[in-house]
Amino acid sequence: MRPDAAAEAPLQKFSGFALLRNALGGHQNWGHQWRNPAPKDEYDVVIVGAGGHGLGAAYYLAKEHGITNVAVIERGWLGGGNTGRNTTIIRSNYLFDESAALYEHSVKLWEGLSQDLNYNVMYSARGVLMLAHNHHDVASFKRHVHSNRLNGVDNEWLDADGVKAFCPPLNIKSMRYPILGGALQRRGGTARHDAVAWGFARGASDRGVDIIQNCEVTGIRRGANGAVEGVETSRGFIRAKKIGVSAAGHTSVVMSMAGVRMPLESYPLQALVSEPVKPAFDSVVMSNTIHAYISQSDKGEMVIGAGTDAYTSYSQRGGLHITTHTLDAICELVPQFRRLRMLRNWGGIVDVTPDRSPIIAKTPVPGLYVNCGWGTGGFKATPGSANVFAHTIAKDAPHPINAPFSLERFRDGFLIDEAAAAAVAH
Amino acid sequence: MLIINCPYCGERPEIEFRYGGEAHIARPADPSALSDAEWTDFLYNRTNPKGKHAERWRHIHGCGRYFNAVRDTVSDFFVTTYKTGEARPDIEESAR
Ligand SMILES: Cc1cc2nc3c(=O)[nH]c(=O)nc-3n(C[C@H](O)[C@H](O)[C@H](O)COP(=O)(O)OP(=O)(O)OC[C@H]3O[C@@H](n4cnc5c(N)ncnc54)[C@H](O)[C@@H]3O)c2cc1C
Ligand SMILES: [Zn+2]
Numbered sequence: 039m040r041p042d043a044a045a046e047a048p049l050q051k052f053s054g055f056a057l058l059r060n061a062l063g064g065h066q067n068w069g070h071q072w073r074n075p076a077p078k079d080e081y082d083v084v085i086v087g088a089g090g091h092g093l094g095a096a097y098y099l100a101k102e103h104g105i106t107n108v109a110v111i112e113r114g115w116l117g118g119g120n121t122g123r124n125t126t127i128i129r130s131n132y133l134f135d136e137s138a139a140l141y142e143h144s145v146k147l148w149e150g151l152s153q154d155l156n157y158n159v160m161y162s163a164r165g166v167l168m169l170a171h172n173h174h175d176v177a178s179f180k181r182h183v184h185s186n187r188l189n190g191v192d193n194e195w196l197d198a199d200g201v202k203a204f205c206p207p208l209n210i211k212s213m214r215y216p217i218l219g220g221a222l223q224r225r226g227g228t229a230r231h232d233a234v235a236w237g238f239a240r241g242a243s244d245r246g247v248d249i250i251q252n253c254e255v256t257g258i259r260r261g262a263n264g265a266v267e268g269v270e271t272s273r274g275f276i277r278a279k280k281i282g283v284s285a286a287g288h289t290s291v292v293m294s295m296a297g298v299r300m301p302l303e304s305y306p307l308q309a310l311v312s313e314p315v316k317p318a319f320d321s322v323v324m325s326n327t328i329h330a331y332i333s334q335s336d337k338g339e340m341v342i343g344a345g346t347d348a349y350t351s352y353s354q355r356g357g358l359h360i361t362t363h364t365l366d367a368i369c370e371l372v373p374q375f376r377r378l379r380m381l382r383n384w385g386g387i388v389d390v391t392p393d394r395s396p397i398i399a400k401t402p403v404p405g406l407y408v409n410c411g412w413g414t415g416g417f418k419a420t421p422g423s424a425n426v427f428a429h430t431i432a433k434d435a436p437h438p439i440n441a442p443f444s445l446e447r448f449r450d451g452f453l454i455d456e457a458a459a460a461a462v463a464h
Numbered sequence: 465m466l467i468i469n470c471p472y473c474g475e476r477p478e479i480e481f482r483y484g485g486e487a488h489i490a491r492p493a494d495p496s497a498l499s500d501a502e503w504t505d506f507l508y509n510r511t512n513p514k515g516k517h518a519e520r521w522r523h524i525h526g527c528g529r530y531f532n533a534v535r536d537t538v539s540d541f542f543v544t545t546y547k548t549g550e551a552r553p554d555i556e557e558s559a560r
Contacts, residue, residue, distance in 0.1 A: 288514070290511075299505065299510075301510065303510050303512050304512055348481040349535075350537060352538050353538060357466070358465065359476065359479060392507075442485065449500050451525040
């Protein structure tokens with residue numbers, strides 16, 4: 039982030055000893071975490087979008103595939119998209135085999151990510167509880183529990199008393215839709231969103247990847263044979279052998295530059311945080327039925343979110359009535375929070391597919407790859423998705439884990455229909 | 465909250481309406497003549513533009529009717545609304 043000079047100095051590793059040494063120096067001597075270079079004329083791979091997914095892909099390209107002549111090009115600042123706007127819920131208890139494999143790959147990477155990156159991403163497996171409020175929820179969540187267990191993904195059913203014991207602040211009875219039980223994934227939890235972007239940026243930059251911020255991709259140039267030749271940007275043309283698009287809500291816009299139509303619609307998704315309070319809520323609780331979820335950040339804020347706004351938009355705002363509706367639900371769910379004041383609310387633009395599953399794939403254009411469609415729930419998948427996207431770009435073929443998440447699944451009728459699987463919110 | 469002008473009822477608050485997705489996607493006249501790729505485009509691919517978008521709305525808590533609108537997806541400003549069956553107004557794509 040800070041412009042460089044000292045940026046060529048070797049990267050300092052974080053350790054207890056480094057912390058002590060820098061504490062004695064009044065914390066004046068921490069070096070830069072990543073370089074801020076000018077773009078080169080040509081790269082082997084250009085990634086469009088420096089969110090967690092794009093930065094992670096660059097990191098794994100360098101680390102696992104030895105491809106280091108890579109640029110990540112970002113129109114704003116790194117991590118300023120949905121990566122820096124989300125409510126950080128991590129879980130892998132998705133219904134279908136394909137999804138379970140993908141999200142579980144990610145949770146396994148989360149478990150070792152701080153060590154791998156030498157950067158504390160504050161992954162906290164505090165448990166994610168999804169509440170059931172009606173007969174349909176109960177049946178559907180139990181089906182999830184069974185399906186997850188067959189896939190080696192932890193998920194357990196709690197009855198109403200079990201829910202109350204696990205999360206005492208919850209009001210389980212005196213509400214419009216009483217809580218009948220819940221599905222709990224204990225390995226689910228949260229991580230620090232900014233640290234994920236920063237950690238991947240630091241690790242990628244240290245391995246030679248150029249991160250180019252404040253540089254918008256405005257066109258994709260294709261040669262006579264149809265293959266990509268490079269990207270037009272606000273800082274000039276940059277030649278590239280391969281291009282990986284990882285632009286979340288703006289994927290349709292970027293892909294249209296190469297003439298590719300996408301099965302995507304972009305919606306605002308909002309979140310809000312309360313004033314910070316003492317530790318009062320030690321897990322993540324979600325309810326798709328009454329449209330609300332909540333956890334407490336390490337700063338003490340209650341982090342609250344819900345479903346998307348009703349219509350497509352690129353305005354990072356959304357309607358106030360949506361958040362009001364969410365707060366109605368939170369007040370019923372946790373009555374003691376009724377007097378909490380809300381501090382901030384904001385929106386991000388999420389790219390939603392017809393089956394609510396992502397696309398991590400090759401495209402009809404040679405040399406053009408896309409990772410998108412994460413909609414409202416792609417933070418949890420950041421390391422896993424980045425990992426298999428890097429594989430797809432490096433090998434020009436999908437990893438077995440992301441092979442089902444192709445563009446052709448819509449043509450061939452192999453939808454991975456988590457949209458119909460009830461538990462899909464985040 | 466947005467104010468939306470229903471061509472049948474006039475201006476009403478956004479919460480009276482339900483969004484209906486991209487407009488002017490006509491069901492193929494001869495379905496069996498379509499290739500799989502053309503079906504994919506009809507069923508799943510969407511323009512999803514950053515800018516002027518022709519889209520369907522339904523006045524669900526009013527007259528109950530579908531109509532079309534052109535809205536700028538950057539500002540959410542409604543440029544115009546018009547009745548189903550009428551052609552998409554000729555509004556320049558890039559003009560804000
Ligand atoms: C309010 C909210 C709450 C959420 N909560 C959760 C949650 O609890 N759990 C969960 O798993 N997921 C959640 N999500 C979803 C999650 O945030 C996303 O799926 C994920 O962060 C996407 O990461 P990304 O790296 O693909 O996208 P981003 O971080 O958005 O990165 C894409 C980048 O591409 C850049 N870009 C776009 N166009 C161009 C261009 N033309 N040129 C250059 N750069 C460009 C953008 O500026 C952006 O920085 C939430 C999302 C929101 C908005
Ligand atoms: Zn009406």
